[in-house]
Amino acid sequence: MALAYLWASVCLLTLLGILSVHIMGFLEQRNKFQVEGRTVLLTGGSQGMGREVAKLLARRGANVIIVARDLKKLQAALEYVKAAAKDLSTQRFHVISADVTSESENARVISEATTWNNGRVPEIVWANAGAAKPGLFVETSVETMRKQMDINYWAAVYLAHQILKAWLYPSTPYPAASPNSKGRIKSEPPRHFIMTSSSAAFAGVAGYSPYSPAKTALRGLADALRNEILLYNGARRSPNTTKQSPTPFDIHIQTIYPGTIQSPGLEIENSSKHPVTHILESSDPVQTELEAATAAIQGLENGNYMTPTNWLGGLMRFGALGGSPKDNIIKDMLGQWLSSIVWLFVSPDLEAKVWGWGKKEGMPELKAEAK
Template sequence: MALVFWASVGLLVFVAILSLDIMGFFSRGNKFQLEGRTVILTGGSYGMGKELAKMLSQRGANLILVARDPKKLQDALDYAKSSAKNPGTQRFHYISADVSQESENTRLLAEATAWNNGRTPEIVWANAGASKPQLFIEASVETLRQQMDLNYWAAAYLAHKTMKAWLYPDTPYQQGATAEAPRHFIMTSSGAAFYSPAGYNPYGPAKCALRGLADGLRQEMLMYNGARRSNKKTSQAPAPFDIKVQIVFPGTIKSPGFETENQTKHQITHLIEAEDPVQTEVEAATAAMKGLESGKFMTQTNWLTELMRLSAISGSPRDNIVKDTVGQWITSIAWLFIGPDMDGRPWGYGKKEGMPEFKPEKV
């Protein structure tokens, strides 16, 4: 009887904690302060990026947008500027660059730093990316490389250069420098990082790699954050701020990019994702900002990417120990049913339609 009693007490406590957490009682304020700070946002000229730019502006950030098309950049900058929280003091700038090239990341960070009065921007968001869904064997090798360059290397290049600039600047930090607010390096991945269905193989592996980079880089930055608390004197003074690495996982977003994707998407991919939730650009951007403000390492923008995150969380930090642990158990069971259904769609399509005609991409 005693065992049953304590088990019941434990269950009630668990339910109470979970309920309070879901209702926001354990919230500890905004962990993504933006007012007066400078943000670099790549891929900020359209889609979710354009809406993110507006929301960053609304929160008082100085903004540097990066993309390739100057006209779209100017339009996006004007759109963001019109919503500025502090119109008289906020500053806005854009840089036209192809972030899939390493040298362009070097240039844009240098230009952004110069524009920011010689100070490396405090928040850098590698948001650039685009999907070109195709059957794997029909995609050209050139497309496979381009997808990896844009959807993984663009963020990796920028992270590599930003972290060095933050941690080992040309003018070294002084011992005992005044503490500053945390710096944030943010990456936009995709739900495809957790589950990449048939037809997304040019794109999905790059987003999986980005998730891996975020996991490893977050943990690596803990060493530098820990060095700030050390009493040991070294030749190199630590940065007077912590570095937070965060990653966002959008799902399907109804945007110009989505319409472009549908031009190359195979019918089987349409069948597999037929019931997927579709968000507007504003909805996805709002969810991303909410996750960052709550301090999440991983931010999913809809319920489907949340379920995929739970089932694939592995050793990544949990937003909530109770919710995420129980959610992982539940989704592991759910995949016993979801997985066969997902696999059955391409199997059934092939059985019904027969051998598909080979249509290699023309380069």
């Protein structure tokens, strides 16, 4: 009996040890976001987190194309990114000036990037362009809210539509792949389509009503696309695919959720941010552009589908997971359970602060642009 208890204890401790290692994410160390020698197209790459992401990609050996409106900023960012290159003798860099809120401009971006890349569609595309203009809902004009949706949602939709069609239905069909001696079709490394959302997509906060709905919509798009793309990943393994030569690669959909980043964009945000929003954010962690970019790349290298860039975003993600895919089943299940308890205290506190501000300060004056 004692021996049975001993072995049971050993087995239990071993299981707990394995679970602990799994929770900490140490079992799978393989880099799942290989960029060396591949071409990355990044929108919103002339400043902020995007510029730092481009630098980190260059440091890892990628060819980098950065996209933004301001050509002068793009040229300056290009030099900054090239300075971090792993090997300038083999890596290439390019800029494209474009308004990504336009569908036709996104088509031009993919076409120009493909031509520059010697006729090969970029293997990694990152929809990072975005901007926040916070404010109270009734004080914000409908025009401003439309513009927020254009840059924070539609820009990514247009880019996704163009790149997925280019990958899945190229103008020149992929050559038919023959199986190897084991009957397996040789695969190329996966393509990655990445979207930068925001931790504002996880919880509604007073003062972000013009901005957070667009980022929440982006999260919904990512969930739907990730599920839908499995159809194509499966079809390339089907013997019944005859109408179109299947892709020799899988496609991965991934999302990044930054929080507050100390950047030029934050200064613009703060110019329209309501005082109550400042109060609600007063204890939030603030990252540098490089810290946020580093966390984003690390999440992609770990193979994560949803990557918050700071600890607060990670906690908020647990509470908002719902049916979204889990990156780590055990950690995410425990996190969801814990967050359900935490939100019992956090939600009333946030609501009390907003209510208290109204009681103390009185009725806000309606701004001219919203009249």
